[in-house]
Each structure stands twice: as structure tokens, then as C-alpha cells.
Amino acid sequence: MESKKVVIAGAGLVGSLWALYMGKRGHTVNVYERRPDMRKTLIDGGRSINLALSNRGWKALEGVGIGDEVRKVAIPMYRRVMHAANGELSHQPYGKEGEAIYSVSRGGLNELLMTEAExxxxxxxxxxxKCEGIDFKLNNAHFRSYDTDEKTQVKADLIFGTDGAFSAVRSSFQKSDRFNYSQQYIDHGYKELSIPANADGSHKLEREALHIWPRGNFMLIALPNPDGTFTCTLFLAFEGKHAFEHLNTLTKARQFFETHFSDALDLMPHFDAEWEENPISSLVIIRCFPWSKNGKVALLGDASHAIVPFYGQGMNSGFEDCTVLSEMMDAHSDDDWEQLLKAFETKRKPDADAIADLAMRNFVEMRDLTGNADFLLRKKIENNFAKKHPQKWIPLYSMVTFSHLRYSDALKEGARQDDIMEQVMAMPQIETIWDSVAVEEKMLELLG
Ligand SMILES: Cc1cc2nc3c(=O)[nH]c(=O)nc-3n(C[C@H](O)[C@H](O)[C@H](O)COP(=O)(O)OP(=O)(O)OC[C@H]3O[C@@H](n4cnc5c(N)ncnc54)[C@H](O)[C@@H]3O)c2cc1C
Incomplete structure (x- = not known):
């Protein structure tokens, strides 16, 4: 393929990674980011925010040779630790022996990607x-400098919009004909809190685990950071019985935590300040199509498919966009970008839709079902069967998190598994015979 003049709007996680991919292929890449350089300026008030990185993300990082660099600052989380309302703990491994999802700092990873790209x-x-839009006729991207207020127009052969869920590049698509777009705010929002380290720098909770306090319609989660702290996120509805609308004073917020998360609150000495200072943020699902125009402008990552965070796949799926597009560039060596980008969006859209659905479904599972006896029994049966017949049964979570199977195929296979498990769970005395030959045989028969 010929070397192109490439503009990328947004140096977030996906934009910085894509700059690396395109730069390594010999293209001339200019990336424009709305925020100041986070390596020199404190962003988000210095809060430590982390993300779960899993196999799809790792593959994309390894595609540009930086997996090992990221691994140095990633903490493996081998299991979920569930904190019941009475303080009891239960555990669920995420995958097979040795399989883990990894807690990484959002800012740290973004900085590393930018530095590698540069x-x-x-x-x-x-x-x-700040990108203010695209002129599709001239193939110009419009930017405005926050330093000088100067407006510039940058001409490029290829423009990528990686400017996140509220993409300005996508806004220009939205003004063009036959562009489909939907945005859905879910009923829940989130607030970040933290658990500091012990005096010796160790973690106050089990380190290599993702902690969940499932409480039905709401939940608290905590992911470990390398400095001994945990970043916690409360997911709660904006309105309703248990909702942010009722936690409008610090006293009420404290009471709520004392009732529902008292063991976590005991570990949060900065609760008051964090509750007051940290915003309540909303969660949005964005779907749109097409993702490209004239073979010259394309959307990647959250700009084309923002999802809720409950499967830990938003960034991973954005990174997978990079892997898939890069692999397709290898296959389309004839420099026909119009055809290439059309093929990319056609292939990728069903997968983006599937992970959007799966992520909403996992919300119910995390906040509600992880504390539910039937659900835990079903997981035990599945895991038991998967151990004996690894070729016949890969749990849905593993298909999404630990494999590179297309999300749309994982969704289909998950629906088939649901049908089977419904019949298995209806077997008489299933609680006592769950690991019996009868259950194994029934599952084999249903699998066909
Ligand atoms: C609470 C929460 C938890 C999450 N947890 C996980 C997780 O565990 N695992 C996971 O895989 N995903 C997770 N995600 C999703 C993940 O954060 C996103 O999918 C990911 O950040 C998308 O990357 P992106 O580069 O497409 O967009 P962003 O990270 O949003 O980056 C967009 C960039 O573009 C810049 N920008 C925006 N507008 C403009 C403009 N007009 N001009 C120039 N620049 C602009 C922004 O400043 C930013 O730097 C979570 C999301 C949330 C909200």
C-alpha cells in the first residue's frame, strides 16, 4: 500500500494505538488531541482510574510489539471476589487455571501508547x-487551538475519528445523508471512589482479584492498582428506590454505604471528600452506521460503538478494531481504501452490536446474579462440564474475554448454551446431582 498522509482526531486509547499501527506501516501520521498532554499536565484531578485489559486488547498491543511493556504495569485478576451484604466472601475464577483479566491504569496506558507512537x-x-468537524468534499479536518483560538484546516488522504463517544468527526457524519445513529443513556450512572494502600504499601483487599459487592439493582466494584490502592466504582440508578437522587447529602451517602457496603466503607478514609468531589457520570450506548465515507474518513473505537463497561470490553473492542483493520489492510494490498473501509465496517458492525448487547447482559449478571444461588449453581455445572469437555463447552465469559472468536459468534453460542442450561437446571434435584454422570450425559445429549 502507498504511504498516506493520515490525520487522527483523538489521542485516547484507540487513537494512540492506531497512530502506532499506521506509523509502523510507514504512513505520515498527525494526531490531534483536545486535551493537554497528560504526560505533562494533571488530568482528572490525578485520580487513578483503571480498566480491565483482556486477550483481545493484548493481541492488539502485541501487534505493535508493546505487550511486554504494558505487562510490566498490569495486575492480573484471576477471579471475582464477591462481598455479600453480611460481609461473607465467595470466589469465582474468571477462566481456566492461569487465565486472568488485567487491571491497567487508563492514564498510564494512554501515556505509554502516546510515547511509543511519538x-x-x-x-x-x-x-x-479540538476537532470541530470534517469537510467531506475537500477531505479537510477542522481544528481549533485551545491555546491561541486559531482555527486550522488540515488536508489528509485518510482521516480517522477516534475521538470517543461524543465524537466530533461522527457529528459531521450525522449531518450527512443516510447515516444511521442512535444513542441510549442507561438508567444507571457511576461514581468513582478509592481504597488507599496499607502503610507498608500493600493492598487492603486480595490484590489479584476484581472485587464485587453485588446488591441487586446496584453494585460496587474495586480493581487493584500497582501502588496498593483500589479504584472503586459505584454503579447506581439515577432515579428509583435505590438511586443517586436520594444521596444528595453526604450524610445520606454515608448511611447508604453503611447499610449496603459497610465493609468497603471501613476501608475508605477519603470517602467524604471523594463523594463530594467526584462527579456522577452517565453511561451511554452509541450505535451508528456506516463508519466510513468515500474511502477517506473512518470512525474507530467508542466513536463508532460506545458500550456500557460491564463486560470490560469497550477498550478491548476498540483495540480489536485496530487488529481487524490492520489484518484487512494486509489482505487488501491494492490501495483501494473505499473497498477496504467498507469491508471493515461490514465485518465489524455485527460484532460491535453483539458486544453492546453482551455488556448490558453482563450488568445484570454482575450486580444481581453473582449473589444468586441458582446462578452460582449454573456456573458450577458449566465449569465442571467445560473442564471435562473443553472442546464442547467454552463458557460465554471465556469466549468474550479469553478468545478471539467474533463477538457475534460468541453471542449466538451463548444463546444456545442458555437453552441447554435452562433444561439442565430444570432437572429434578439438580442442586444435589449437579456433578453427576446424569447431568453430564444430559448436556452431551442436548449438545447433539
Ligand atoms: C466507568 C468505565 C469503565 C470502563 N472500564 C473498561 C474496562 O474495564 N475495560 C475496557 O475494555 N473498557 C472499559 N471502558 C470503556 C473504555 O473506557 C472505552 O471503550 C475506551 O476508552 C474507548 O477508547 P477511545 O480511544 O475510542 O475513546 P476515548 O478513550 O474516549 O478517547 C477519545 C479521545 O479523544 C479526545 N477527544 C474527544 N473529542 C475530541 C475532539 N473534538 N477533538 C480532538 N480530540 C477529542 C478525548 O480527549 C480523548 O483523548 C470503561 C468505560 C467506563 C466509562
């Missing part, structure tokens, strides 16, 4: 530059 001679990053 090492390439033909990749340049420009900060405080």
Missing part, C-alpha cells in the same frame, strides 16, 4: 487541538 519518525501529536 518514537516513530513520522508520527506527531498535537495537543489542545
Amino acid at each position: 518514537k516513530l519518525e513520522d508520527v506527531n501529536l498535537h495537543f489542545n487541538q
